Amino acid sequence: MIDKRIGTYTGRNINELSTEAFNDYKRSIFEDFRRGIKPVMLATKAFGMGIDVDDVKNVYHYAVTGNLCDYVQEIGRAARKETMQGTAILDNYYNDMSFINSLFGMSQIRQYQIKQVLEGIYETFKSKKNARSFLISPGSFTYIFKGKSEDECVNKLKTCLLMLEKDLYDKYTFKVIISRPQSVFTKAFICVHKENEKTVLSSKYGKYMKFVEKGKCKELLQDGKTFYSDMGDIYSIDLKSIWEEFNPNISFPQFKYWYFNSNSNSKDKVDIMPSIRDYISPRQKVSIEARNELILSEIRERILDDFEYVANTLYTQKRNQYFTPEEFAKLIKDRYGIAQARIIANSIFDLVDPEGRCIKQRVNDAIGKTQYTITNGNLKEMMRRSVIKSHIIHEISKTANCSSYSGYMRLVPDDSSSIALKILSIFDYITYEVAGGEEPEIFIRLNDPNKIKSIVLGNTFYSNNYVTKAKQKHERDVAVLKKFFNDLNTDEQRWDYIEEYFLGYDVLNGAVIETDKAIKMSRTIDKEHSYQTTMLNSWNDIKSFFAEEDQIIISKLEELNVSIPEYLETVIKKSDEGDDILMSWPSKDVLICQPDTSNRRIDYFNSKGWHAYRLYEIDYEKIKGELT
Numbered sequence: 001m002i003d004k005r006i007g008t009y010t011g012r013n014i015n016e017l018s019t020e021a022f023n024d025y026k027r028s029i030f031e032d033f034r035r036g037i038k039p040v041m042l043a044t045k046a047f048g049m050g051i052d053v054d055d056v057k058n059v060y061h062y063a064v065t066g067n068l069c070d071y072v073q074e075i076g077r078a079a080r081k082e083t084m085q086g087t088a089i090l091d092n093y094y095n096d097m098s099f100i101n102s103l104f105g106m107s108q109i110r111q112y113q114i115k116q117v118l119e120g121i122y123e124t125f126k127s128k129k130n131a132r133s134f135l136i137s138p139g140s141f142t143y144i145f146k147g148k149s150e151d152e153c154v155n156k157l158k159t160c161l162l163m164l165e166k167d168l169y170d171k172y173t174f175k176v177i178i179s180r181p182q183s184v185f186t187k188a189f190i191c192v193h194k195e196n197e198k199t200v201l202s203s204k205y206g207k208y209m210k211f212v213e214k215g216k217c218k219e220l221l222q223d224g225k226t227f228y229s230d231m232g233d234i235y236s237i238d239l240k241s242i243w244e245e246f247n248p249n250i251s252f253p254q255f256k257y258w259y260f261n262s263n264s265n266s267k268d269k270v271d272i273m274p275s276i277r278d279y280i281s282p283r284q285k286v287s288i289e290a291r292n293e294l295i296l297s298e299i300r301e302r303i304l305d306d307f308e309y310v311a312n313t314l315y316t317q318k319r320n321q322y323f324t325p326e327e328f329a330k331l332i333k334d335r336y337g338i339a340q341a342r343i344i345a346n347s348i349f350d351l352v353d354p355e356g357r358c359i360k361q362r363v364n365d366a367i368g369k370t371q372y373t374i375t376n377g378n379l380k381e382m383m384r385r386s387v388i389k390s391h392i393i394h395e396i397s398k399t400a401n402c403s404s405y406s407g408y409m410r411l412v413p414d415d416s417s418s419i420a421l422k423i424l425s426i427f428d429y430i431t432y433e434v435a436g437g438e439e440p441e442i443f444i445r446l447n448d449p450n451k452i453k454s455i456v457l458g459n460t461f462y463s464n465n466y467v468t469k470a471k472q473k474h475e476r477d478v479a480v481l482k483k484f485f486n487d488l489n490t491d492e493q494r495w496d497y498i499e500e501y502f503l504g505y506d507v508l509n510g511a512v513i514e515t516d517k518a519i520k521m522s523r524t525i526d527k528e529h530s531y532q533t534t535m536l537n538s539w540n541d542i543k544s545f546f547a548e549e550d551q552i553i554i555s556k557l558e559e560l561n562v563s564i565p566e567y568l569e570t571v572i573k574k575s576d577e578g579d580d581i582l583m584s585w586p587s588k589d590v591l592i593c594q595p596d597t598s599n600r601r602i603d604y605f606n607s608k609g610w611h612a613y614r615l616y617e618i619d620y621e622k623i624k625g626e627l628t
Contacts, residue, residue: 003040004038005038005040006041007033007038007041007043008029008043009029009030009047010044020267020268030047045065045070045074053077053080055080055081055084056077056078057079057087058078058086058087058088058089059074059075059078059086059087060089061074061088061090062091063096064096064097064100064481064485066477067477067480067481068484069501069502071481072502075088097478097481100481108467108470108471108474109156109160109467109470111464111595112339112342112343113145114160114163114164114462114467115339115455116144116343117141117144117161117164118455118456120136120141120144121136121177121444122449122452122453123289123291124431124444125444125446127287127404132446132447132449133443133444133445133446134443134444135442135444136433136441137432137433138154138442139434140421140431140433141157142154142156142157142422143347143425144157144343144347146346146347146350157442158179158181158442161177161179161442163466163467164179165177165179167465167466168451170465174448175447176446176448176451176452177444177445177447178443179445181443188237188259188282188436189212189234189237189282189283189285189408189435189436190209190234190236190237190280190281190283191215191232191233191234191235191283192209192233192235192279192280193232193279193280193281194232196232196279197232197233199276200276205242205276208238208242209236209237209238211235212233212234212235212236214233214234215230215231215232231281234283234408239256239259240252242272242273246273247272250270258270258271260282281410283408283436284408284409284434285407285408285409285434285435285436286417286421286434287404287405287432288405288406288421288430288431289403289404289432290403291430293403294403294429296396296397296403296404296430297397297399297401299393299396299397299429300387303387303423303424304387307384307387308380309332309335310332310344310348311379311380311383313332314328314374315374315377318373319374320373320374321373322364322371322372322373323371324371324372325342325345325346325370325372326342326345328341328345328372329346330545330568332344333544333545336427337544337547337548338544338545339548340428343426344426348426349361349372351386351419351422351423351426352382352383352419352423357378358374358375358376358378358379359375359379360375383423385416386416386419386420386423387423390417390420391409391417392407392417392420392421393420395407421434458549463595468596471596472599472600475598475601476598476600479508480507480508483497483508519609520586521586521591521608522587524575524586525567525570526571526572526573530567530571530578531568531569532566532567533565533566539555539557539558539564540558541564542554542565542568543555553615553618556618556620557623560627561628562623562627563585563627565592566586566587567583567586568582569581570583570584570586570591577601577605580594580601582615585627588611589608589609589610589611589626590610590611590623590626591611591613593605594614595614595615597614611623611626
């Protein structure tokens with residue numbers, strides 16, 4: 001029970017109030033704080049960065065913020081009145097930095113995700129008969145990303161596309177790809193109830209509707225007993241024009257939200273097309289293409305067999321244990337390849353068990369990573385349910401010797417079709433697109449499809465520099481904070497450091513590298529959380545842990561006749577520095593890191609007396625001497 005003198009303020013609508021009620025609550029809490037009725041405010045940075053109260057006495061941080069710039073702005077809320085002295089307080093723990101890294105890891109765009117997006121774009125390009133301009137459905141790409149909500153994953157997709165567009169322009173000096181979210185291009189579809197068709201089409205909204213195709217009539221459902229018929233025919237509807245003519249007082253996103261959520265009981269609900277809304281039902285157009293020369297009717301049994309394999313593997317290998325997504329991926333890599341296994345491991349739990357009824361998760365501060373554990377035996381059934389209950393999966397299972405499907409999907413709460421389509425994408429059985437939903441489609445223009453094709457097929461090595469820069473910026477931000485909190489002893493030193501930081505000086509000035517003395521790498525390894533290779537016998541076994549485009553490097557190492565690495569995933573005790581290590585030989589003080597590992601981290605390893613290489617920058621003669 002929170003003391004009544006303490007207010008709470010966050011940007012999240014935890015109690016699911018209406019927009020108006022939530023805004024009223026925030027205004028009320030702010031006024032109580034400003035007037036001293038609630039002298040203590042428990043808040044996120046959304047409150048701390050925006051308030052204008054001049055008599056705040058103390059700013060206490062439960063945990064350190066993401067970078068020094070934000071921290072200074074946040075503590076700057078204290079003592080804005082000239083006659084007042086304020087205090088900034090922080091309990092600084094080592095694990096706080098691990099927590100920052102965990103948060104960054106959850107929001108970070110990764111190189112493999114960039115490649116997956118490129119693959120999806122290229123597959124769509126081919127399915128559109130090589131048309132260079134086309135629309136993609138964000139929902140058919142969001143399985144690539146991990147996020148708390150569909151909106152968060154869509155935002156990651158947009159960030160990913162922006163990084164692709166800018167990086168390819170930097171590399172080739174012209175726009176290889178152009179992407180633009182286009183709400184105006186959003187197509188909407190409806191089923192017009194047959195008995196009310198004349199009323200609907202003769203209404204003031206009818207001029208914005210166009211016949212598309214006849215509705216389904218007496219089709220047998222998956223239970224083998226029930227027949228399904230659409231309530232009428234399928235029409236396209238121009239939502240944008242209806243919005244402009246009848247609801248211009250609200251934004252187009254708000255208009256679409258209330259159109260698709262007509263059953264909401266919110267007091268600030270807006271009725272869209274009220275005279276005919278009960279006579280039309282929204283539909284989404286779904287287009288599906290089978291991959292790898294499969295036919296659609298085979299896929300249902302294949303995915304159910306995959307569920308059996310995944311569940312049995314986890315129950316056998318990880319029952320009553322916590323495991324990371326990377327450990328999960330390594331368990332199933334032999335069946336799917338390491339790249340696809342990582343996609344499955346990072347996505348499947350959030351899709352089939354979003355409420356955590358079977359799969360529990362935690363952040364392990366010791367290693368700064370999210371871990372999962374299976375709490376009961378329902379995982380297999382939860383995965384199966386998403387496919388068995390799906391109307392669209394039943395539809396494609398009826399197709400005879402077809403590799404493509406197009407139809408109009410109902411928008412009903414208890415249909416798991418959206419989840420089922422994402423799962424089939426995760427397991428690389430289909431590509432698909434959905435048109436006519438709430439989320440605007442994204443316009444894509446490929447000015448040079450051959451460059452995209454070369455990257456997708458692995459003929460051109462590609463690493464996105466903006467992903468690398470974001471990662472390096474984060475590492476630098478953490479290093480700046482570590483020095484600020486750990487190495488400076490007086491307030492005078494800290495204020496001088498802040499001044500130099502904002503003036504653009506190099507405040508790290510080399511001090512971030514710990515050069516106290518060399519230390520044997522073998523003494524620093526966290527063996528419990530690292531992946532030892534004792535069960536592997538050859539370089540051929542090692543290859544299966546790497547994406548296909550990286551296996552040429554493994555072949556070159558094999559040709560040197562050196563021993564296989566002692567560890568793959570390598571965790572350093574009480575440090576985040578091991579996050580980039582792909583393989584290591586601690587007894588020889590040798591390690592190989594991710595291609596985008598920062599110079600600062602490579603320097604850190606070298607300062608310990610270790611020999612560190614990036615994957616694509618290995619000096620083969622030198623490493624041979626070090627390993628033999």
